[in-house]
Amino acid sequence: MNDNRTRIVPSRLAVTTLAVAVLVGGAHTLSVTSARAEDGPSRPPGTETTPEPPEIDGNDPDLKMVDGATLAEPKVLDIKFVVEDQGGEERREDTNSQVKFALQAEVLFGKDSAKLNAEANGRIKAIAEEIGKQGATEVNVFGFTDNLGSYEHGQVLSKRRAEAVHRQLLKDLDAGITFNIRGYSEDYPIADNSTEEGRRKNRRVEVSFPRGEE
Numbered sequence: 001m002n003d004n005r006t007r008i009v010p011s012r013l014a015v016t017t018l019a020v021a022v023l024v025g026g027a028h029t030l031s032v033t034s035a036r037a038e039d040g041p042s043r044p045p046g047t048e049t050t051p052e053p054p055e056i057d058g059n060d061p062d063l064k065m066v067d068g069a070t071l072a073e074p075k076v077l078d079i080k081f082v083v084e085d086q087g088g089e090e091r092r093e094d095t096n097s098q099v100k101f102a103l104q105a106e107v108l109f110g111k112d113s114a115k116l117n118a119e120a121n122g123r124i125k126a127i128a129e130e131i132g133k134q135g136a137t138e139v140n141v142f143g144f145t146d147n148l149g150s151y152e153h154g155q156v157l158s159k160r161r162a163e164a165v166h167r168q169l170l171k172d173l174d175a176g177i178t179f180n181i182r183g184y185s186e187d188y189p190i191a192d193n194s195t196e197e198g199r200r201k202n203r204r205v206e207v208s209f210p211r212g213e214e
Contacts, residue, residue, distance in 0.1 A: 088201060090123065099134060100208035101127050102190070104200060105145075105161065114160035116168060124165060127207050128172035136209035138178045141166045144206070146199035147186040159183025165205050 056063070084091040091102040108120040116124075131139060143158030143165075162181045169179075191198035 094211070097211055098208055099130060099211055100206060101130075102204050102206045103165075105203035105205065106200060108165070108205060109161060112157065114157060114164050116164050120165075121168060124168045125172050128169050131169070131173060131177070131207075131209055134209060134212035136212065137176065138180070139169070139207065139209045140180045140182075141169070142181075142206045142208075143183045144188060144202060144204050145185055146202045147189075147193040148199065151185050154185030155183050157183070158185055161205055165207065169207070 079096060081094040082091065083094075089104045089107045093100045093102075103120075103123060107123065108116055110117065141162045143160075143162035145154035145158050147154075159182070162183055166179055166181050186193070186202070189198075189202045190204075191201035193199050193202060
């Protein structure tokens with residue numbers, strides 16, 4: 001028996017409803033637009049239409065400061081620039097007010113040692129030159145370790161390493177500079193102590209000083 005019923009195939013259409021809420025003069029206006037998109041190539045990127053911006057009444061009281069209100073005092077944000085060599089052995093941070101160098105312990109000392117190696121002298125000399133260039137009169141030299149071993153051993157080792165860097169700096173700097181020397185053991189890590197890469201970054205000596213006026 002023949003089936004004479006007509007088959008109806010729905011057209012392939014997509015209906016998109018866009019709801020745009022616009023705040024104008026403190027009141028909310030809701031505009032709903034329906035658009036029909038047929039099958040076919042989509043619009044190429046970058047050719048989308050941009051809706052017209054809503055008109056704003058500059059005299060609207062909702063956009064004005066209340067009576068008696070004042071603006072906060074302007075201030076300069078402290079922007080930090082960080083430069084790190086490829087191996088992460090040396091790191092320099094510059095802000096509006098300070099310069100800080102961080103040297104990994106491996107490029108300065110042997111394992112569990114506070115005796116500077118031959119390579120360390122050149123790196124520390126470069127830092128001393130920057131201190132002189134900035135005209136700093138106060139310099140911080142702080143030592144840090146990873147979290148391996150006891151905290152007390154880390155305190156002793158980090159302090160001895162900071163002192164060793166301090167003594168080397170004195171060879172290239174004029175008198176009259178105040179040094180703050182500290183050993184912080186595993187406190188204030190800058191990387192994850194659960195990995196060797198992180199522990200290597202945490203084993204470091206930091207030298208920081210105020211930035212001179214330009």
